[in-house]
Amino acid sequence: MLPYGRPSLDESDAAAVAAAVRSEWLTSGPTVRRFEAELGAYVGGAGCVSVSSGTAALHTAYAAAGLRPGDEVITTPLTFVATAATAALHGARVVFADVEDATGNLDPAATQAAVTARTRVVTAVDYAGHPAEYQQLRKVAADAGALLIDDAAHAIGSTYHGAPVGTLADLTTFSFFPTKNLTTGEGGAVTGTDPDLLDRVRRFASHGMVRDPDRLRHPDEGGWHQEVHSFGLNYRLSDVLCALGLSQLARLPHFKARRARIAARYRELLADVPGLRLPEQRPWVDPVWHLYPVRVLDGRRREVYDRMRAAGIGVQVNYLPVYRHPVFADLGYRPGMCPVAEAYYAEELSLPIYPDLTDADQDRVIDALQTILR
Ligand SMILES: *Cc1c(COP(=O)(O)O)cnc(C)c1O
Numbered sequence: 001m002l003p004y005g006r007p008s009l010d011e012s013d014a015a016a017v018a019a020a021v022r023s024e025w026l027t028s029g030p031t032v033r034r035f036e037a038e039l040g041a042y043v044g045g046a047g048c049v050s051v052s053s054g055t056a057a058l059h060t061a062y063a064a065a066g067l068r069p070g071d072e073v074i075t076t077p078l079t080f081v082a083t084a085a086t087a088a089l090h091g092a093r094v095v096f097a098d099v100e101d102a103t104g105n106l107d108p109a110a111t112q113a114a115v116t117a118r119t120r121v122v123t124a125v126d127y128a129g130h131p132a133e134y135q136q137l138r139k140v141a142a143d144a145g146a147l148l149i150d151d152a153a154h155a156i157g158s159t160y161h162g163a164p165v166g167t168l169a170d171l172t173t174f175s176f177f178p179t180k181n182l183t184t185g186e187g188g189a190v191t192g193t194d195p196d197l198l199d200r201v202r203r204f205a206s207h208g209m210v211r212d213p214d215r216l217r218h219p220d221e222g223g224w225h226q227e228v229h230s231f232g233l234n235y236r237l238s239d240v241l242c243a244l245g246l247s248q249l250a251r252l253p254h255f256k257a258r259r260a261r262i263a264a265r266y267r268e269l270l271a272d273v274p275g276l277r278l279p280e281q282r283p284w285v286d287p288v289w290h291l292y293p294v295r296v297l298d299g300r301r302r303e304v305y306d307r308m309r310a311a312g313i314g315v316q317v318n319y320l321p322v323y324r325h326p327v328f329a330d331l332g333y334r335p336g337m338c339p340v341a342e343a344y345y346a347e348e349l350s351l352p353i354y355p356d357l358t359d360a361d362q363d364r365v366i367d368a369l370q371t372i373l374r
Helices: 011-022 031-042 054-064 082-088 109-113 134-142 195-204 239-269 301-310 339-345 361-374
Strands: 047-051 073-076 093-096 119-125 147-151 171-175 188-192 292-296 347-351
Touching: 011 239, 031 047, 031 188, 031 239, 047 054, 047 195, 054 082, 054 147, 054 171, 054 188, 054 195, 073 082, 082 093, 082 119, 109 134, 119 134, 134 147, 188 195, 239 292, 239 361, 292 301, 292 339, 301 347, 301 361, 339 347
Parallel strands: 073 093, 073 119, 119 147, 147 171
Antiparallel strands: 047 188, 171 188, 292 347
16 A cells, blocks of 8 residues: 655664664764754744654643633644643533634634633644744734744744744644654654743753752752753654654655645646646745645545546545544533634545655546546
8 A cells, every 4th residue: 555654764863873873872962963954944943842652742842831721822723632632631611612624724814713811722733744824814813912833743944934843833733643744753852942832842841950050949968969940741752763863854845845746746647637737836835745635626635535536546635623532522522613713624635745756656646536426
């Protein structure tokens, strides 16, 4: 089965991991610091904290935002469940605002309409790698007195009005799961430019531990002394996995170019297929296409999904609107609350896109779709 996504790993990645295994460090050593420095520089001079997954990154970002029971987080339903689940785990109420039909991204007007006195965080997702509308979202969040988080699990390497994803919101979270644009096996990161926020990120991801002598409550305890000032978790990423991350980061420009070429070929070769709508790209964004989300019209998505799979082409559907998961339904969320996201979901089909996808394999995808829809 041709997958819809797969990591690109080569001998340089293997050598980087082998070197890390042979070094003195397995976890929290110099390679973690180098990966964080290079990733922060890559996304436009942000501070960066590496963590053990994209889910850990979100959970940590919400902790740094000071999210508490009773607070509200406005987010998109067209995302992986972790965007919302990690806010709910802090006791927050998740408020789903609808998406834009063109991009599937959080709609700034719908976000504005969902603001209440309890809104503490707005979380956008750069669906498929296409950045959300940060100029408007920043204003909505600022007017609400809320923090803006960018769940950029799909979008490392993308830019918006020339600025890289990673500095567009107060905090940005990344995932390095194998299907994403860059992988460390499991892994993630949080980036931002506010040192206080980043300090809270780093603390939550490592037990809430304080080591800085200037901040210790009991500085005379002895050289071994460290203190916990707030509860946290162990969400650290290891030196071994950061070595893979560094190696992958060096190849990210190549991954971006490959994904752009594959997207351009789909755009050209699927342009005349009836009953198909191709993803739109706003002129001010330069996305790294993590997904290639087409829309299958005329109620045929299920049929096309089944027939593509039967033809050995591993298409995917991204995503069931999050509030339709039973865990949210049990909390009283009802289907239909975000009609644009529902319509998007009903038609969406993610076609294979990854750096090592060959033209011949892509032609198979295109031929199969044409045969079914012709
Ligand atoms: C993959 C993903 C996550 C979770 O990342 P993990 O590394 O799998 O924990 C969160 N949000 C979105 C939008 C994702 O695609």
